[in-house]
Each structure stands twice: as structure tokens, then as C-alpha cells.
Amino acid sequence: MFNNLSDRITASLKGLRGHGRLSEADVDKTIREIRRALLDADVAVSVVRDFTGRVRERALGEEVSKALNPAQQVVKIVNDELVEVLGGATGELQWAKKPPTVIMLAGLQGAGKTTLAGKLAAWMKSEGHTPLLVAADLQRPNAVNQLQIVGERAGVPVFAPEPGNGVGNPVLVAMNGVSTAQFQQHDVVIVDTAGRLGVDEEMMQQARDIRDAVNPHETLFVVDAMIGQDAARVAEAFRDGVGFTGVVLSKLDGDARGGAALSITGVTQRPILFASTGEAQQDFERFHPDRMADRILDMGDVLTLIEQAEKAFDQEEAEKAAAKLASGEDFTLDDFLTQMQQLKNMGNIKKMLGMLPNMGQHREALESFDEGEIGRIEAIIRSMTPEERNNPKVINGSRRGRIAKGSGTTVQQINQLLERFKQAQQMMRSMGQGMAGGGGGAGMP
Ligand code: GDP
Secondary structure (H helix, E strand, C coil), rough: CCCCHHHHHHHHHHCCCCCCCCHHHHHHHHHEEEEHHHHHHHCHHHHHHHHHHHHHHHCCCCHCCCCCCHHHHHHHHHHHHHHHHHHCCCCCCCCCCCCCEEEEEECCCCHHHHHHHHHHHHHHCCCCCEEEEEEECCCCCCHHHHHHHHHHCCCCCCEEEEEEEECHHHHHHHHHHHHHHCCCCCEEEEEEEECCCEEEEEHHHCHHHHHHHHHCCEEEEEEEEHCCCCCHHHHHHHHHHCCCEEEEEEECCCCCCCCHHHHHHHHHHCCEEEEEECCCCCCCCCCCCCHHHHHHCCCHHHHHHHHHHHHCCCHHHHHHHHHHCCCCCCCCHHHHHHHHHHHHCCHHHHHHHCCCCHHHHHHHHCCCCCCCCHHHHHHHHHHCCCHHHHHHHHHHHHHHHHHHHHHHHCCHHHHHHHHHHHHHHHHHHHHHHHHHHCCCCCCCC
């Protein structure tokens, strides 16, 4: 995400290091580089101007001249100002005092509304809400069906038009959806609406009609981050045509350069509430300006990483594993496989590793990271007999040949896996001994 922007800003800030005091020329050089990086990332010119103006003013001011480490202080200023441009404090959804809360989605066709509807519903459900999805996009032939599919995946019911019950009339569908939610006591309704390829008056009118019929508590404008600062322009058209309360940036996983994220709040004065980072349901995050700024400055987003880990890891499995360790039972290949599967649950591993600090310098290694590897490990372990999984010592040469054949791998790959497993097992053993010993002594029974 924003790799190029991130590399260039961090490089320009690194250029300040080693200078005891910063001259105006040093600061101006850095700011010029940052300005160019932002413009190349397709950030709106007005936003770049304000941003660099504020950074310059502060960087030449007292807080830097008095700082013990002026270069560090400039990094902090850039960080602060990035957080501001991205919206400041994390935005919150407004919940209705009297449920259901009505959330309407708006945006161009292909922006990712329907996909987002499923992700948002799944997220809300995991937070203890009882959402209902409403299919009021009757423009695109397959939209209703698509919403039904994402709803099923999220385990959330979908209200769709039935023959004689508003077919062809999105306003009626939206209204019926909301009254169904009231009747069935859903605490939140998410209304998916139609988009067009370009902004047009008819679409705006339809969105306004739906808005006036259902009185949404939140209207979320969904926009494809790959279109850069055009996102801000489309957003202005929607703000003036329909009005919205918050923004969702979709497709932040692609080669979005940062222009949309950094321009939209400045231009529309509306917060970015969520980010969509892939096609799968779990590729969804709340948008935290401070964490996003940390990612851009390659300081890592460890908090999001931890949250995703908490969601993906099965608490029960973790407790079982801990109990097993403490009891001194051995760590088997089955346990190893469970660990790997949990890792896979955390979503795209590359994306996850990218959230760690200073990953910019390891980008090449990251790019070459082979996600297929977990699938391979799974195939290998599944080709073993229960005895082999429990006691890998019995896996001799001929068994290795058989397992390689069964899993479509090579004996060398089996050897590598067993070697890695041995290391993991040793680590688990020493952890287990630590736990069993209650922290006292060397942990020998
Ligand atoms: P809608 O017309 O606004 O409802 O857009 P859709 O939800 O149908 O999305 C359009 C296309 O973009 C689909 O192929 C989605 O799979 C894809 N898409 C949606 N969100 C994301 C995302 O965050 N990342 C990526 N890579 N693709 C996305």
C-alpha cells in the first residue's frame, strides 16, 4: 500500500539525519522532495500545498530548533500532518438512538459497494449487531444476486425485491427493506444502491429519492482508491448531489498510490471510516488516520496486525495448545498444521507482513514471499499417516518418497519441512518447560 510514496518520503526524511541543526536550506530540500513525492502519488494540488506549507512552518519553528534531535522532530511533524490530512481522529459510525440504524451506500458502478456491503455486514455481525442487507441496486443485472451471495458468505440475511413487491422500483425496495428490519428487529440496515459508470443526474436523483425515503443515519460514499485524486472530484459531485457522512476507500490493496486517501478528506471534509483491501470478506479494516500515517512513514501498523490476529486466531485452539504445552505433551505435526492454518486465516500474509515496521527495506524479500508454501505444507502433512504425524522420527527415506509422491512435492521439500518442524518443536518444548516450571529453575521435571 502506497509503497512508492512511503519509500520516497522516508528517503527524504533520512536525508536529514546526521545534521545536528537544520538550516532552512535543509528543510526546504526535504520539503521539495516530499512535495514531489505527494504530487507523483496523485495527491490533489491544494492538499499538497497546505500540507507542505504547514510542515515547513513548523519545521522552521521553535519546536525543531529546541529539539534534542531536530531530524526526529521533523519526522514527528510530518507524521502529525499526515494524520491531519487523513482526517485526524478515527471516525466513528453514528448509531441511531432508536434502532434500526440505516446506512446507505452510494458511489459509482464498480466502486466496490456490493462487496463492501458484505464486508461491513460481516464486521458488524462480529461486533454483536444484527444487520439486514437491502438490495436496492436494480440497475446492474446481477447486483441483487451478488448481494445475496455476499450476504450468505457473511451469514447475514438479505432483503431483495420479490415479484409484485417493488420490482423495478429501488425506492420502494429500500423502504420495504427498512420496515422489514424494524419488524424483524434488526438493529442496523445496510442499503446497497445503484451506481453508474460516470456521475449523472438520473443516478443522483435516484439516490436522493432513496435517501429521502429511508432517512439514513449514515450515507457512506464508496470510492475506488485506484482512481487517485479523481476520487476527490467524484466525491465532491456526490457530496453536492446526494450528500454523504463518511467515505469508504476500496481497492487499497492494488497499486493505489495514495492520492485518494490523502486528498479526499481535505477536499470533502468528510472522514474516511473504512478501507477495503481485497476481494475477500476479511479484507476490510476500520480506517485509522494515525495508523495509516505510520504505514506511510514505514513505522508499521502493529495495532491493526494484532487486531487481525485476534480475529483470526481461535481462542479455544490457543488455550488447548497452551494447556498441551504446560502438560509437557509433545508438539506434533498436527499441531504444526493447525498453527499454519491459523496463519493462513489471517488473510493475505504479504499484506500482514507489510504492516510491520521498517518493511520497506525488505520489500524485495516480501514480494518473493511464497504464499503457496502453506498449501504445500498442508498437502505434505495430509499425506502422512497418523503415526507419522505423532512421531515424525519414524519417517525414514522410503516414507519420505511415499509422502512426496502423495503430496506432489519433492523429497527435498519434505526434508525442509521436517527440519522446520524440528525447530518449532524445540521452541515449543522450551516454552512448555518454562510454563510447567512456573518460571522457576531450569524447568527439568
Ligand atoms: P459495485 O458496482 O460498486 O457494487 O462494485 P462491486 O462490489 O461489484 O465491485 C466491483 C469489482 O471490484 C468486483 O470485481 C470486486 O471483486 C472488486 N473489488 C471490490 N472491492 C475490492 C477491493 O477492496 N480490492 C480489490 N482488489 N477488488 C475489489
